[in-house]
Amino acid sequence: MKKMSMIILVFSLLLLTGCRSLPFGGQSRxxxxxxxxxxxxxxxxxxxxxxxxxxxxxxxxxxxxxxxxxxxxxxxxxxxxxxxxxxxxxxxxxxxxxxxxxxxxxxxxxxxxxxxxxxREDTDYKWHFKDMPIEKVDRIEIYHSHLPEGDKLISELTMDDEINSFLQLLVNSEENPNFQRNLKTGDPTFYKMIFYTEAPIAYQYYMQFDGDTYFWHPWDTSIISDEMKLFIIGN
Structure with missing residues (x-):
């Protein structure tokens, strides 16, 4: 009985750890x-x-x-x-x-x-939010994402004051790795935020809204002020 329990335990661990090859002729993943x-x-x-x-x-x-x-x-x-x-x-x-x-x-x-x-041989990954030169952002696009028909542009920011205001909402977002989104409203609404500088690669980050709270993941989960709704009115 103990031997059989040990076999079951070992096999379960192999499945949980996602081994590339499984015993008994299983498929590689x-x-x-x-x-x-x-x-x-x-x-x-x-x-x-x-x-x-x-x-x-x-x-x-x-x-x-x-x-x-x-x-x-x-x-x-x-x-x-x-x-x-x-x-x-x-x-x-x-x-x-x-x-x-x-x-x-x-x-x-x-x-x-x-x-x-x-x-990878010539450069490090340099497109995290902490790497983005905020002072060089000259245009921001906001898309309603994860739609059946594809991404839908809902807002474009080109004026310095609105760009700065939007960026400050992200910079001032508060880390909360223990945040639990509202599950009662179903799946959250997804947004893509595109930040343009003079570089050939524009920065792209996701934001979500669960019906109560705007949040995103620059590293850990961070909560964004409700003022974000001012930039996506009409969506």
Missing amino acids: IEWVDFIKLNGKEYNGIYSGVLADEDYVGEQIGTVKFKVVGNVTNPNYKIKNGDAAFHDKGTVILKIKNHSDLIAVKDTHTINGYKVYYS
């Missing part, structure tokens, strides 16, 4: 990051940034040769040039002008139409 490998370098997706303008896109520098997700089950697989996690074979890879550490591919589901990637 691999959780890929969003990457593209090109010319010996691995590029990772910038999840908190979008292309600021199509004018930054340069010429084609390659194509995806192999999509690993759905085709690779070996956890020891070594990625090679032309591999991509989620893009289909034949996807065109484009350079970003004057930025050798950045590339892009077309993506109709992304704001401004391109998914952007950075070279």
Whole structure:
């Protein structure tokens, strides 16, 4: 009996820890990051940034040769040039002008139409909110996100005073990692906030509203003042 209990415990731990290969002939499970490998370098997706303008896109520098997700089950697989996690074979890879550490591919589901990637070999990830040069933000877009028809632009801020007021709401948001959102109203409303500077990558962050409280996740969960509603009236 003790031996059987131990077997059940070990098997349960294997499932809980998400092992890449399971005993008894089970399927391997691999959780890929969003990457593209090109010319010996691995590029990772910038999840908190979008292309600021199509004018930054340069010429084609390659194509995806192999999509690993759905085709690779070996956890020891070594990625090679032309591999991509989620893009289909034949996807065109484009350079970003004057930025050798950045590339892009077309993506109709992304704001401004391109998914952007950075070279892990050449630069660190620098698109967290703490990295954003607030003094250089000259335009903010707010989108109602997670809609069946896609993101919907609901507000665009271009005046210095409204940009500064909006940014201060985020800067002054109060960290509350123990915050529990209101579950009685169902799923929260999701928003995307896009911050433009002179850089080719605009900063992108999410905000949520649960019917009572605006909150976001610059690092830990942070609560935003109710004054935020002034920027999304009519949504």
